[in-house]
Amino acid sequence: MDGKPNILSLFPGEIGVSPDYRQKQIFAWLGKKGARSFGEMTDLPKALRAELAERYALESPRELTRLVSADGTQKILWELADGERIETALMRYRHGVSVCLSTQAGCRQGCAFCASGGNGLSRSLSAGEMLAQALYCGEEISRAVLMGTGEPLDNFNETVRFLKLISHPDGRNLGLRHISLSTCGDVPGILKLAELGLPVTLSVSLHAPDDETRGRLMPINRRYPISELMDACGKYFAKTARRISYEYVIIEGLNDSPGHARRLALLLRGRPAHVNVIPYNPVPGKPFRRPGADAVRRFARELEGLSATVRRTLGADIDGACGQLRSASRAGREPPP
């Protein structure tokens, strides 16, 4: 890295060139037109382009691998300027394409079932590095979910900066209502985010209806048990009026019994909630399995009365689970062709 600040992380007023309107113009080149070099900004004076190149980095992350699944899901492995590797996924739905972004290289949360936390946290990403995943993924995206590698609330300031950058009317202008932020349940982070009142959908990785089960799967539950998490979710709704989405990764023999489902229904009944039941994506080397289709159906049946969906498994033929491409590449294994 040459140590220059990444211009993608900046708002128009921060670029620091004159006259003032040029900053907006540059910001639009980046966010609206997807420029990947200053040379492309043809309506700027040459001297200004040279000044920008002198002062700022505009490095696109290097695309190392792109896997395309039979169902249209794509996974991209990128290399950042300092050699860190991160993953981005693209999911094709009827209503458009969602991009699933990483907020960190690695993760410090260490959830037992997850491929991302295996090697701990390498570093957090800058807002510009998050934005680059959306701008350069090669698709016109209509939604963004912060559900790739990393815990967004462990990288709070850059994540919020990213949310404001991507939704800026002079830039990419993706509405905050089309963005979801997924957290493992960092209660202080949720409360801090609630205070900002951004209309972003909060996705909470719940995965269990009781502290005993959840504590076994997610270390964070020992710090912030379910009752505190639910209080924080209530406050988030009070501030933003956005219904909370609860993710429930269903794992064979661990959290998949009808009893778990009934306790989940009891926990969420009467709350502004949507439940996303996600059949577990097996991770090589982990002792967890996806329940059979019957068990998933039985589980979902017990959730009657709640708003709930069972997520289709997308991209299972291309190393579906988060972080698997990155960890395969770190281990020196070639990703599948």
Ligand code: SAH
């Ligand atoms: N740290 C944030 C966001 C990243 S994880 C969070 O915990 O929410 C995104 C989602 O994928 C989380 O719900 C996570 O629990 C889930 N997940 C992780 N590994 C998975 C796997 N192997 N199969 C299915 N879902 C998984």
